[in-house]
Amino acid sequence: MNxxxxxxxxxxxLNITNDRIEGFSKVEDKVWENHSGxxxxYDQMVSQSREMKSDxxxxxxxxxxxxxxxTSTAGALHRAWIDVKNTFSGDKSESTxxxxxxxxxxxxxxxxxxxDSEDLDPECARTISDHLHHLKSSYAKFEILEESRS
Structure with a gap:
């Protein structure tokens, strides 16, 4: 293993995880007025992101x-796009x-x-696999909400 x-x-x-943490800081409190559940x-996602970062x-x-x-350059560009989009969006909670x-x-x-790259030793791969499980779980919760709006 190299x-x-x-x-x-x-x-x-780590850059991607930092992107998540920065992105979460962009979520406006008004989102929770419409989606308090x-x-x-969301709070758990933020906490898990910080734990993932430490790992x-x-x-x-x-x-x-x-x-x-x-953070990554792509993440910074995406956050800038979110700022621009939210400036012109009528429904910031849905956009967020x-x-x-x-x-x-x-x-x-x-x-x-x-x-998939196989650049990780078995111990790292187990930890990253665990992180991936948490990511998929949080994604599923928010994806269901997204699909219900369609």
Missing amino acids: NEKTVSTLNDL LKTD LIRMINEHGGDADNT LENVVFGEKAAIDAYQDAL
Whole structure:
């Protein structure tokens, strides 16, 4: 197992996780006026993201790497787009929920790609697989809401 590839893959996931945390900060409180039942799930997603971040930093350090504790360029562009879109959107809560679903799907894809790459040792793969399970669970909750609006 190549430590450089492992560290690089884990740093990519750290960037994605930081994107999630930053994206969650964009969710406006008004969303919960219309979707109060999701507030607990959302709070759990934020808490899990922070735990995932800690796990990733720990694994990077264990593999002799330096954690790139930043966000991705794609994530920054997406958050900028959310800001622009919300400026012109009539229903910010629905637009925000669409962005949560989009962001969770992107995170799922990145985590799955990391597992498929085989750049992770078995211990890291187990942790990333567990993270992926949490991502899919949160995605499913918000996707059901998104589909019910269609």
